[in-house]
Amino acid sequence: MGRITELLDTAHHRSQAHAWSFAGALLPHEAYELLQIAPGTRLIDVRSHAELELNGVIPGAMHVEWQSWPGWVLNPHFLTQLAQATDPESLLFFICRSGERSHRAAAACTEAGRGSCYNVLEGIEGDLNKATGHRNEVNGWKHRNLPWAQS
Numbered sequence: 001m002g003r004i005t006e007l008l009d010t011a012h013h014r015s016q017a018h019a020w021s022f023a024g025a026l027l028p029h030e031a032y033e034l035l036q037i038a039p040g041t042r043l044i045d046v047r048s049h050a051e052l053e054l055n056g057v058i059p060g061a062m063h064v065e066w067q068s069w070p071g072w073v074l075n076p077h078f079l080t081q082l083a084q085a086t087d088p089e090s091l092l093f094f095i096c097r098s099g100e101r102s103h104r105a106a107a108a109c110t111e112a113g114r115g116s117c118y119n120v121l122e123g124i125e126g127d128l129n130k131a132t133g134h135r136n137e138v139n140g141w142k143h144r145n146l147p148w149a150q151s
Contacts, residue, residue: 004038008091011118022106022117028141031093031120035060041091044082046105047124048072051097055125056150058095058141062086066101078105079112088114095120095141098127124148 011024018025026034035041045058046066057063064081067074075081086092092109094102099121106117126140136142 004034007034014121015119020103020107020119022103022110022119023115024118025121026093026118028095028120028122028139028144028146031095031118032141032146034091035093038091040087040089041093042086043093043095043120044086044102044105045124046078046094046096046101052151055097056142056148058124058146058148061095066096066105079109082109083114089116091116091118093118093120096123097125097135098123098140 007030008024011026011030014025015022031043035043043058043061045061045063048065048067048069050069052063062085064078064085065075066078092114094105094117096102099119102123103119106119109117122139122141124141125135126143127138128135129137142148
C-alpha cells in the first residue's frame with residue numbers, strides 16, 4: 001500500500017467512525033503531506049475574507065467563502081463557485097479556523113453529489129485553549145508549524 005492510500009484510508013476510517021457523510025477527515029499534517037504527494041489535490045479555505053486578512057493564508061490554498069462577515073451569512077453561491085474553480089476529479093480538502101465550517105462545507109459538497117471531499121480537522125487555528133483564551137496553542141495547522149503567511 002502506498003502512502004497516499006494509507007493516508008486516505010485513515011481519513012476514511014475516521015469519517016466512518018463518526019458516521020460523517022464526506023469521504024474522510026484529515027489531521028493538518030496529513031492534509032499537508034497529501035497536498036505534496038497527491039496530484040490534483042486542492043485545499044479549499046472556506047474562511048471569510050476578513051479572517052484571511054486578520055489571521056493569514058495558507059500558500060496555494062484556494063479561497064471559496066462559506067460564510068461572510070459581518071453577520072456570518074451563508075454564501076448562496078458556494079457550490080457553484082467551487083464547481084467553477086475545481087476539477088470534478090480532484091480530491092478536495094476543506095479547512096477553516098477550527099474545522100467546524102469546513103465540516104459543513106465538505107458535507108454540503110458530498111450531499112450535492114461531489115465525491116472525494118475531506119474535512120481538515122482542527123482547522124488553521126485549532127481549538128481554543130481554555131486556560132489562556134487563545135487559539136494556535138493546542139492544535140491546528142499553525143500550531144503544527146505548517147506553512148502559512150500573513151496577508
